[in-house]
Amino acid sequence: MIKAVPKPLEEVLDLVKDFTKVLIAGCDGCVTVCEAGGLKEAKVLASALRLYFTQAGRQAQIDEISLTRQCEKEYLAQLSDKMDAYDAVVSLACGCGVQYMAEMYNNKIIYPGVDTCFLGVNEERGLYSERCQACGRCILAETGGICPIARCSKRMLNGPCGGSDAGRCEINKDIPCGWELIYERLKTLGQLDRFEKPVDPKDWTTSRDGGPRKIVREDLRI
Amino acid sequence: MSVTTPSKLQKMIASGNLAVTSEVGPPRSADGAVIEHKGNLIKDYVDAINVTDNQTSVCRVCSLACCIRLKLMGLEPVLQMVTRDRNRIALQSDILGAASFGINNMLCLTGDHQHFGDHPTCANVFDLDSIQLIQTVKMMRDEGRLLGGFEFAVRPQMFIGAAANPFAGPNVAMRVSRLAKKVAAGVQFIQTQCIYNLDKFKEFMKLMVDRGLHEKVAILAGITPLKNVGMAKYMQKRVPGLEVPDSVVRRIGGVPKEKQAEEGITLAVEQIQELKEVEGVRGFHIMAIEWEEKVPGIIDRAGLYPRPQLA
Ligand code: SF4
Numbered sequence: 246m247i248k249a250v251p252k253p254l255e256e257v258l259d260l261v262k263d264f265t266k267v268l269i270a271g272c273d274g275c276v277t278v279c280e281a282g283g284l285k286e287a288k289v290l291a292s293a294l295r296l297y298f299t300q301a302g303r304q305a306q307i308d309e310i311s312l313t314r315q316c317e318k319e320y321l322a323q324l325s326d327k328m329d330a331y332d333a334v335v336s337l338a339c340g341c342g343v344q345y346m347a348e349m350y351n352n353k354i355i356y357p358g359v360d361t362c363f364l365g366v367n368e369e370r371g372l373y374s375e376r377c378q379a380c381g382r383c384i385l386a387e388t389g390g391i392c393p394i395a396r397c398s399k400r401m402l403n404g405p406c407g408g409s410d411a412g413r414c415e416i417n418k419d420i421p422c423g424w425e426l427i428y429e430r431l432k433t434l435g436q437l438d439r440f441e442k443p444v445d446p447k448d449w450t451t452s453r454d455g456g457p458r459k460i461v462r463e464d465l466r467i
Numbered sequence: 468m469s470v471t472t473p474s475k476l477q478k479m480i481a482s483g484n485l486a487v488t489s490e491v492g493p494p495r496s497a498d499g500a501v502i503e504h505k506g507n508l509i510k511d512y513v514d515a516i517n518v519t520d521n522q523t524s525v526c527r528v529c530s531l532a533c534c535i536r537l538k539l540m541g542l543e544p545v546l547q548m549v550t551r552d553r554n555r556i557a558l559q560s561d562i563l564g565a566a567s568f569g570i571n572n573m574l575c576l577t578g579d580h581q582h583f584g585d586h587p588t589c590a591n592v593f594d595l596d597s598i599q600l601i602q603t604v605k606m607m608r609d610e611g612r613l614l615g616g617f618e619f620a621v622r623p624q625m626f627i628g629a630a631a632n633p634f635a636g637p638n639v640a641m642r643v644s645r646l647a648k649k650v651a652a653g654v655q656f657i658q659t660q661c662i663y664n665l666d667k668f669k670e671f672m673k674l675m676v677d678r679g680l681h682e683k684v685a686i687l688a689g690i691t692p693l694k695n696v697g698m699a700k701y702m703q704k705r706v707p708g709l710e711v712p713d714s715v716v717r718r719i720g721g722v723p724k725e726k727q728a729e730e731g732i733t734l735a736v737e738q739i740q741e742l743k744e745v746e747g748v749r750g751f752h753i754m755a756i757e758w759e760e761k762v763p764g765i766i767d768r769a770g771l772y773p774r775p776q777l778a
């Protein structure tokens with residue numbers, strides 16, 4: 246799922262300090278799971294902003310809401326009769342949700358309230374780590390189910406580099422070397438023969454290098 | 468190993484003599500005299516001179532410009548190329564540029580992550596990795612083709628090198644496997660990571676010999692003289708993938724400060740003497756980091772000077 250972290254309160258305050266009516270819009274999707282931008286976080290942020298305005302001796306109306314998903318029009322449409330009441334919205338959805346809301350409410354100021362980070366997993370509560378960079382052509386079948394693009398710091402397709410050290414990546418001892426993981430897993434699976442075959446240069450057109458991407462599924466379109 | 472390119476390094480290796488290479492680091496300014504000076508310091512003692520490519524991700528004069536300078540001085544450069552900063556268009560363009568000046572040796576590297584350097588906030592490229600760069604230059608040389616499919620007539624005559632680190636994770640066997648992969652991609656010579664743990668290096672070479680890989684690729688053993696105990700400790704603790712045994716740290720630290728540099732050089736000379744006897748070692752690559760002036764003395768004392776003159 247998409248992983249995000251709340252933006253620092255000071256940054257959000259700086260965005261909204263000149264307004265008097267602000268809506269904080271959470272999303273019940275990914276950002277709820279990683280506890281960055283669900284209803285709970287929307288409430289916490291709204292109270293913090295209310296406190297700020299009270300202490301500053303200013304009248305302000307700060308409300309919160311959470312939508313089922315901000316990456317879908319039908320849920321964003323639920324805000325259509327509320328938008329006029331606000332000067333600005335802080336969306337706690339991922340970057341997709343923030344942009345989709347802005348697309349739909351073209352003349353409204355929509356600010357991001359979280360930093361969208363990566364596609365990852367929940368290792369534990371409060372501990373998320375990256376697994377995929379959505380390259381558009383998955384090669385996990387060849388790499389023992391471990392992604393070298395997301396999990397090698399140099400996205401090498403023929404690792405590990407000479408910096409891997411006792412299972413750790415050269416850039417940081419806290420990061421496992423993705424390629425040592427691949428090697429170990431291929432060994433476990435009895436597929437080490439794959440390891441010595443050079444992997445050709447990758448076609449990155451399906452990744453972000455091909456420009457903004459789009460999926461058209463004719464089978465699903467009516 | 469037969470001679471397939473105009474490379475003098477390849478010729479030396481093919482002659483059966485131990486080859487000697489060293490490297491020079493370009494300056495962090497537009498001062499072209501630095502490389503000329505460093506090149507002149509070592510030129511009579513080595514068969515080829517590597518020029519590092521923004522090593523440890525610190526921005527410097529580009530390797531290509533320095534290699535052209537050395538070539539114009541009549542020396543034999545080895546163009547180091549990392550895939551960190553350039554995509555396949557730029558890499559191939561630089562290979563053609565180097566070849567257009569008659570540069571005949573390349574070292575294909577992925578490169579250190581930019582996190583180590585002076586621009587840690589930059590974007591990296593890594594369009595290719597070292598093995599794919601080997602494949603690419605081989606294809607350009609042997610098939611006269613770019614990755615994009617374009618065919619051309621005047622091919623780059625490159626003797627293709629790469630690095631190998633017997634000491635990195637997870638184990639020596641895998642490091643031999645990875646080197647086998649470089650051989651499969653087309654590498655012809657290897658300059659290894661600096662060797663301090665000779666036993667482990669010998670274990671690595673034994674596995675290479677057992678698989679016959681030493682017949683397919685020339686291994687030049689990497690030697691870096693230690694300047695003092697501080698450097699030994701730094702390399703032991705801070706350089707990922709490098710192995711400096713405690714005994715080495717103790718030895719350098721065991722002599723007074725003003726004698727440590729001398730001890731480091733003596734150690735380097737002894738290492739070369741010992742490694743000369745290891746089956747599959749075809750030469751040495753001396754990396755004296757910002758200490759190029761010590762290279763001639765090391766090579767001389769190690770019995771590798773004068774360099775054989777080949778017709
Ligand atoms: S190969 Fe591509 S799609 Fe598959 S996990 Fe890695 S980045 Fe994601």
Ligand code: SF4
Pocket residue numbers: 396397398399400401404405406407408409410413414415416421422423424425
């Ligand atoms: S140490 Fe491992 S994960 Fe890190 S860059 Fe090298 S191969 Fe990739």
